[in-house]
Amino acid sequence: MQFKSYAKSLAVAVSLAVMAGCSSTGGSQDGSMDGTGTAGGVAGQGMANGQASGTQLGQGQGYGQGQGQGIPDQRTIYFDYDRDTIRPEFESVLNAHAQYLRSNPNASVILQGHADERGTREYNLGLGERRAQSVEQFLTVQGVSPSQLEIVSYGEERPAVEGHSEQSYAQNRRVVFDY
Amino acid sequence: MKRVVSVMVGLWFALYVGLASADLTIEITKGSDQAIPIAIVPFATQGQGTLSEDIAQIVSDDLARSGQFSPLSRNSLIAQPSRSEDVHYRDWRAVDSNYLVVGQVTPQGDGYSVQFELMDIYGERRMLGEVVNVSRGQLRSAAHYVSDKVFEEITGIRGAFSTRIAYVTAEGAADNRRYALHVADADGHNSQQILSSQQPILSPAWAPDGNKLAYVSFESGRPAIYIQDLASSQRIQATSFEGINGAPAWSPDGRKLAMSLSKDGQPEIYVMDIASRSFQRLTNNSAIDTEPDWAPDGQSLVFTSDRSGGPQLYRYNLANGQAERITFTGSYNSRGRFSPDGETLFLIHRDDQGFHVAKKDLETDRLTILTDSQWDESPSVAPNGSMVIFATQQGNRGVLGVVSADGNASYRLPSAQGDVREPAWSPFMN
Numbered sequence: 001m002q003f004k005s006y007a008k009s010l011a012v013a014v015s016l017a018v019m020a021g022c023s024s025t026g027g028s029q030d031g032s033m034d035g036t037g038t039a040g041g042v043a044g045q046g047m048a049n050g051q052a053s054g055t056q057l058g059q060g061q062g063y064g065q066g067q068g069q070g071i072p073d074q075r076t077i078y079f080d081y082d083r084d085t086i087r088p089e090f091e092s093v094l095n096a097h098a099q100y101l102r103s104n105p106n107a108s109v110i111l112q113g114h115a116d117e118r119g120t121r122e123y124n125l126g127l128g129e130r131r132a133q134s135v136e137q138f139l140t141v142q143g144v145s146p147s148q149l150e151i152v153s154y155g156e157e158r159p160a161v162e163g164h165s166e167q168s169y170a171q172n173r174r175v176v177f178d179y
Numbered sequence: 180m181k182r183v184v185s186v187m188v189g190l191w192f193a194l195y196v197g198l199a200s201a202d203l204t205i206e207i208t209k210g211s212d213q214a215i216p217i218a219i220v221p222f223a224t225q226g227q228g229t230l231s232e233d234i235a236q237i238v239s240d241d242l243a244r245s246g247q248f249s250p251l252s253r254n255s256l257i258a259q260p261s262r263s264e265d266v267h268y269r270d271w272r273a274v275d276s277n278y279l280v281v282g283q284v285t286p287q288g289d290g291y292s293v294q295f296e297l298m299d300i301y302g303e304r305r306m307l308g309e310v311v312n313v314s315r316g317q318l319r320s321a322a323h324y325v326s327d328k329v330f331e332e333i334t335g336i337r338g339a340f341s342t343r344i345a346y347v348t349a350e351g352a353a354d355n356r357r358y359a360l361h362v363a364d365a366d367g368h369n370s371q372q373i374l375s376s377q378q379p380i381l382s383p384a385w386a387p388d389g390n391k392l393a394y395v396s397f398e399s400g401r402p403a404i405y406i407q408d409l410a411s412s413q414r415i416q417a418t419s420f421e422g423i424n425g426a427p428a429w430s431p432d433g434r435k436l437a438m439s440l441s442k443d444g445q446p447e448i449y450v451m452d453i454a455s456r457s458f459q460r461l462t463n464n465s466a467i468d469t470e471p472d473w474a475p476d477g478q479s480l481v482f483t484s485d486r487s488g489g490p491q492l493y494r495y496n497l498a499n500g501q502a503e504r505i506t507f508t509g510s511y512n513s514r515g516r517f518s519p520d521g522e523t524l525f526l527i528h529r530d531d532q533g534f535h536v537a538k539k540d541l542e543t544d545r546l547t548i549l550t551d552s553q554w555d556e557s558p559s560v561a562p563n564g565s566m567v568i569f570a571t572q573q574g575n576r577g578v579l580g581v582v583s584a585d586g587n588a589s590y591r592l593p594s595a596q597g598d599v600r601e602p603a604w605s606p607f608m609n
Binding site: 110117118119120121122123125126127129130150151152153154157158159160161162163164 | 352353356397401439446469511514527529534554556572575600
């Protein structure tokens with residue numbers, strides 16, 4: 001059941017730093033709960049279904065490394081059961097997204113975290129979030145600004161494929177880049 | 180000699196708005212060996228016309244579903260009395276019935292007067308007799324009321340047949356999915372859709388007064404917790420922090436919501452004071468902490484955490500701020516829900532066969548698996564503690580299942596179409 005992720009210890013360190021910064025040890029009031037102002041400073045990003053905006057964002061920017069200017073085609077990566085570790089075969093996919101996001105600092109993406117159906121729903125929201133955090137960690141290490149990234153975990157709520165087979169599960173344990 | 184009771188059964192009918200939708204149906208999957216034989220005679224109808232509902236059948240179905248009664252089939256009823264004066268006890272002993280329910284329905288004003296009596300066949304005595312006045316359209320509610328009274332008189336346990344359930348349906352394939360939140364009678368009838376969305380809806384939770392539901396909806400593109408008043412359909416957005424806003428659970432006094440928020444990096448348990456909108460953070464670690472539920476006395480909460488490596492249940496003591504692990508059997512125990520007396524936890528437990536509803540006796544620590552289905556989720560306990568409703572799979576479809584607290588009886592509540600999941604059993608409504 002353990003998530004043995006290289007990103008985990010890093011994530012813990014980061015979140016500890018964040019928590020220290022927030023100085024919240026119980027009894028804290030939070031005034032930003034009406035939900036209109038986005039918490040977390042991912043301001044000004046388009047919501048979801050932004051596929052169309054990709055090409056124009058890509059124009060005329062970038063590091064001149066000669067790769068395609070658009071959003072990378074492969075926008076889904078998959079995970080092993082009970083893991084949030086980035087599989088080696090998907091590192092090139094993440095590198096391509098990292099490059100795109102670095103080259104297009106105004107572009108932003110929602111990292112959708114998903115889990116397979118096994119286990120309880122709210123717990124699976126947590127598992128989906130961990131996978132998305134793993135991707136976030138990878139991208140920021142590659143120099144992507146955290147302000148370009150937002151995580152939304154869907155847990156098991158939006159399966160890509162129906163069915164109770166391992167084949168279905170494997171396609172549902174995923175992180176989707178939603179530009 | 181007959182007590183006249185005016186019942187508030189009309190309340191729900193009048194208060195609900197929204198479209199009627201497909202009701203759930205009932206399929207009994209397991210009956211109990213120890214079920215008590217009871218005869219329920221079709222109620223006599225005074226005056227002209229036939230009734231829209233068969234009260235005796237509804238009572239019979241209610242009692243059968245509980246697993247504690249085995250109602251006689253109609254064709255083994257050897258007589259059709261409608262008043263205790265006309266009952267010959269010897270006849271009913273001959274068909275091995277322990278109890279007998281008779282009654283009649285009389286038109287009265289705009290509605291009906293429903294009279295019913297319960298007899299102890301071996302004791303040769305009348306145990307109960309009441310008259311219930313209901314308006315037209317409330318005959319089902321009147322029947323559930325009869326079931327409640329009969330059940331309580333014989334078992335000593337308050338009946339929960341007049342309660343409601345909330346649940347979520349999902350229809351359509353991946354990109355074209357439609358989610359909806361519904362409220363229905365505990366037997367799946369009278370369903371009303373109270374919210375629909377193209378984005379996921381989950382974790383409905385009844386306020387202790389039965390008038391409001393808290394739930395999680397992704398309708399804005401991100402998860403947020405809403406509180407919706409069922410009478411007016413008005414709602415407020417309780418939280419919409421960055422990250423997970425999940426697993427709302429009402430405090431017993433209805434003033435607070437426990438929940439799971441990941442705004443600090445990973446899901447932690449928080450308690451929100453609803454009136455002041457202030458938050459208290461209960462947990463603080465790098466694990467997933469979620470699925471809180473309040474003990475009935477309000478002094479502690481149980482929640483799921485994978486701080487030990489896999490999901491297990493922990494109990495947080497509000498007095499001293501300490502969380503203690505309470506499940507040790509197996510590698511997956513989650514989503515604990517207290518029994519109304521606080522002595523038992525119902526939960527999801529994984530073994531070699533899959534995910535099952537189980538119960539843990541908090542006194543003896545003994546864990547008992549209640550279901551043999553593989554994909555159980557989201558247990559929710561009836562307000563009288565006698566049954567647990569949960570989500571499971573039948574073929575490739577999500578259905579609701581109900582199992583008795585002793586595991587001896589079970590039934591299913593499939594929907595006519597699509598998946599059904601995320602059930603929540605209401606508190607007592609009367």
